[in-house]
Amino acid sequence: MTASRRRTRLLLLALLLTGAYHGVLVLTRTGLKSAQAAEWLFLASAYARAPLDPFDDRWYGGVPLTGVSPLLPQLIGALSGPLGLEGAYAAAQFLAVLTLLYGTYRFTLLLGAGPRAAGVVTLLTLLGSALTLSVSVFGQLGAVLGAGLALNAAPALLAWVGRGRRRDLLGWAAGLLAAGAAHSAAPLLLLGTLALLPGVAGAARRRSVLAALAVPGTLLLLALPDALWVGEVTRVPRPDLRLGRSAWLTWALPLASLAWAAPALVRAVRTRWAGGAAGTPAQRLGTHWRAAPDSVRAALPGTLLLLAALGSLLLPVPWRAAPETLALLGALLLTPLSALAALRGWDAARGGARPPLALLVSATLVILGSVSLNALNATRVLEGPPLNLTPLLNFIEKDEHWRYRYLTVGFGTQLGRLSAQTRAATPSGLWHLPPDLPQPLAPPGAGAALPERLDLPGLGRLPEVLTHPDRAHLKFVYARSDVLDPLLFMHGWHNIGTLENGVVVWEREDIPPVPARLARPTLPAPLGALWGAAPLLALLVSALLLPLGVPAWRTDPPLPAGVARPADLILVPLTLCGAALALLLAQAYRPGWAAQRYLVSVTAQPATTGGLRGPYSRLDGARVQVTAAGPGRAQATVHERWWTPLGDRRATRRLDLTLGARGWQVREGGTGSVTLRRPTRSPQPEVVFYRAPRRITTNVTAPADVLDRPVLQVLPGRLTRDARGRVWYLSEVLCADARPADLTVTVILRVNGERVAQANVGLFAQHKLRSGERSPLRVQLPPLPGVTLDDLLTAGGAGRLSVEVGARAVVTGRHLDRPLVSRSRVRGGRIEVQARNASNGTVATPMALLTLFDGRGVSWVYAAAGPELPPGASWSFTLPAAPPATREVLAVPAPPHTDLVTVQPRPVPPGVFPLPGGGAYRLSFVTLPAPERP
Structure with missing residues (x-):
């Protein structure tokens, strides 16, 4: 075997293992299950549609793409033509890994470690936990590609500083631009490379300063297009780096495969390297720094990156680089020193009388631990199994449903996969959500971290969006x-x-489609062209200037025996594995931990029945109090907080714990056999209402013009203000038509004829009305911009205020059954109600609306949500018999009647009961039928 082949055989072995290991991951599409894969697919589809226009209208109502590093999605978009999006992602993943491995090999040779150590570094990077997590779990392909490009540009950077050749300048400048376009944190590796420079003077010092300034300059240049948009731009606030992340997953596990090198790093920092130690403390420190091997000096910037990653998990920090990205970059700078320590231990083991069996066992544990991290994706709390999107895509294309915006529930990051394959838009996205990272031991409350609970950028909370879907052209969920x-x-x-x-497809009637031309921000055309072309051109130039032959610049002596001790390679991994196993086993003997595990196990899968305490609730948190009940026995009181879409619920659970050989065993106290009452069937037959067809016309018209619209009559109302300063509109609406109505009521507040506030009716109304049926209206108006209601009243009186009520509806035949009957009485200032399900179906979640009347109409509307009601079941509740303390601001007269009105409002509507002391009340119910389950 020749000397050149002997020098590169470890590199060839690493490349062979790359094909065997990461090639299998590519073929099985493991990377597509990572946290950021769906985001990359969406961005790639956007660049494939318009390479030179970094704007996409499918997320957040239209959003610039210049806030995300463009190189990786542009590469995937360029490869998607022949390979498809998912195939292009797999190809980009493999190319990113190859780029990183070749970069680490060249960078290690630059440090003077020699070809043998460079091959070991490549193997350690390939089989390390940092790369495995970045590719398969975190989806940090941009950071992997950027780190590889930066490491490949490091030799050209140092060569240009030392010699000043133009070829070297072009080599590292193109690599710097490409690395910054792949990920904004990747150029930090080039700054770490500059720290390896010995003392330089003259032109070399000026070039080193220029190179150091070029790194932040490049990052500012890449950030410039995002600041030059003209027009209203949707700015998506990024979540806090501490949300959705844990220190053990994003910091400890990426370093687990290199933990055995930590003692060597500590000893290397404390070692007095040859080179003299005279002068001041600062001079001694500088001499000590210059005399240390390059691998030690490279590890120190890596340590700073690791400390920055840990700090971003504990404190609010100004940078936006994710902790797992900084951990990957820090691990790459630590790997050369780790390789030298590994070679020292291997040579010492081979030189002994016995075979290095213990060392092989330790290495096997480390490799198996790293490879097994690919299975972490199966432990995501919020991410369900992969979804077949074909039926949904067909539905979106059918009947031009893509002209309306949509929301998703329960999709998780698969929203990105859906958005990448359709032209329909959504007011949501993935950029404002914390990452859904694996949680093998999920804490109580992890199942309630739903993305639907977060505010939508520019639109507010989800209930507000569902109340005003016409503003966002939102028609489907x-x-x-x-x-x-x-x-x-x-x-x-x-x-x-x-x-x-x-x-399940949910629809809201009477929503206008998205206009064909929407107002959007603009970016100067030259900047858009540069954004779309410069990153790929920089990548191409870097690839063309990358030498295939990798000479060893020099080979330094191995690390001293006092720095790299062979015992570290065996003791540290075995100690860490033993400590982790002991800690895990010891948890079972903690009663509080056992109670939490029991709680998580019983609430992991929501019940299929129970209403708001079943499929519509999620455990949002729990506080455990443990009290001793005797030797080997304990009792735990669990104070639970449950999230439901209609508000939080609280409950208390009692658990009995018994200490056994396998730890604390948990049994829920107070449980026993439950006797179910036989449901009472209704003697009345079910009623199915006729669904009127829509009008058919051959004329070109707006979509809203072909809807059958029943006639509505809004009754006199009032504008009130409660004790907290909130402004409410109170009234009733009547379906004055022979056809049932699906209604939308909009209340507009005007000052001197100018509209200052507008709101739709939300929860406090019945949206589906039979002919002649009334619905209460309680609409909260948003705060007035820059002025309060008191200012308007004191400035010119109520004459300046006017209220306009718009009520429109479409004919419907859905949800017109009224399964609940009720009895009520007034006692002690409260109205006691008993409602019974008189139908043959189960009511999942009933909501009662209590309308209070005085001599001038509706004075208030109360609401109460109830439990699931099987056929014949009853629900008892009470509500106040008097309205809260409010102040009437304005009496709102009823709009004039139209000639189409066929049902006149009665003076006293049916179902109204008098109140002692004056006034009246009426009960109405909104009943969600339970879904039919197999």
Whole structure:
């Protein structure tokens, strides 16, 4: 075997293992299950549609793409033509890994470690936990590609500083631009490379300063287009780096495969290297720094990156680089020193009388631990199994449903996969959500970290969006989970069916489609062209200037025996594995931990029945109090907080714990056999209402013009203000038509004729009305911009204020059954109600609306949500018999009647009961039917 082949055989072995290991990951599409894969697919589809226009209208109502590093999605978009999006992602993943491995090999040779150590570094990087997690779990392909490009540019950077050749300048400048375009944190590796420079003077010093300034300059240049948009730009606030992340996953596990090198790093820092130690402390420190081997000097910037990663998990920090990205970059700078320590231990083991069996066992544990991290994706709390999107995509294309925006429920990061394959838009996205990272031991409350709970950028909370869907042109909600069914139903949405893949489609009537031309921000055309072309050109130039032959610049002596001790390679991994195993086993003997594990196990899968305490609730947190009950026995009181779409619920659970050989065993106290009452069937037959067809016309018209619209009559109302300063509109609306109505009521507040506030009716109304039926209206108006209601009243009186009420509806035949009958009485200032399900179906979540009347109309509307009601079941509750302390601001007269009115409002509507002391009340119910389950 020749000397050149002997020098590169470890590199060839690493490349062979790359094909065997990461090639299998590519073929099995493991990377597509990572946390950021869906985001990369969406961005790649955007660049494939318009390479030179960094704007996409499918997320957040239209959003610039210049806030995300462009190189990786541009590369995937360029490869998607022949390979498809998912195939292009797999190809980009493999190219990114190859780039990183070749970069680490060249960078290690630059440090003077020699070809043998460079090959070991390549193997350690390939089989390390940092790369495995970045590719398969975190989806940090941009950081992997950027780190590889930066490491490949490091030799050209140092060569240009030392010699000043133009070829070297072009080599590292193109690599710097490409690395910064792949990930904004990747150029930190080039700054770490400059720290390896010995003392330089003259032109070399000026070039080193220029190179150091070029790194932040490049990052500012890449950030410039994002600041030069003209027009209203949707700025998506990024979540806090501490949300959704844990220190053990994003910091400890990436370093687990290099933990055995930590003692060597500590000893290397404390070692007095040859080179003299005279002068001041600063001079001694500088001499000590210059005399240390390059691998030690490279490890110190890596340590700073690791400390920055740990700091971002503990404290609010100004940078936006994710902790797992900084941990990857720090691990790459630590790997050369780790390789030298590994070679020292291997040579010492081979030189002994016995074979290095213990060392092989330790290495096997480390490699198996790293490879097994690919299975972490199966432990995501919020991410369900992969979804077949074909039926949903077909539905979106059918009947031009893509002209309306949509929301998803229960999709998780698969929203990105859906958005990448359709032209339909959504007011949501993935950029404002914390990452859904694996949690093998998920804490109580992890299942309630739903993305639907967060505010939508530019639109507010989800209930506000569902109340005003016309503002966002939101017509469809695709629900994989039924957790938001009560919120959707009580805001007037209705279920139109279930697709073949199990996705339930919710629709809101009377929503205008997205206009063909929307106002959007603009970016100067030259900047858009540079953004779309410069990163790929820089990548191409870097690849063309990359030498295939990798000479060893020099080979330094091995680390001293006092720095790299062979015992570290065996003791540290075995100690860490033993400590982790002992800690895990010891947890079972902690009663509080056992109670939490029991709680997580019983609440991991939501119940299929129970209403707000079943499929529509998620455990949001728990506080455990343990008290001793005797030797080997304990009792735990669990104070639970449950999230539901209609508000939080609290409960208390008692657990009995018994200490056994396998730890604390938990049994829920107070449990026993439950006797179920036989349901009472209703003697009345079910009623199915006729669904009127829509008008058919051959004329070109707006979509809203072909809707059958029943006539509505808004009754006199009032504008009030409560003790907290909130402004409410109170009234009733009557379906004055022979056809049932699906209504939308909009209240507009005007000052001197100018509109200052507008709101739709939300929860406090019945959105589906039979002919002649009334619905209460309680609408909260948003705060007035820059002025209060008191200012308006004191400035010019109520004459300046006017209220305009717009009520429109479409004919419907959905959800017109009224399954609940009720009895009520007034006692002690409260109205006691008993409602019974008189139908043959189960009511999942009933909501009662109590309308209070005085001599001038509606004075207040109360609401109460109830439990699941099987046929014949009853629900008892009480509500106040008097309105809260409010102040009437303005009496709102009823709009004039139209000639189409066929049902006149009665002076006293049916179902109204008098109140002692004056006034009256009426009860109405909004009932969500329980879904039919197999």
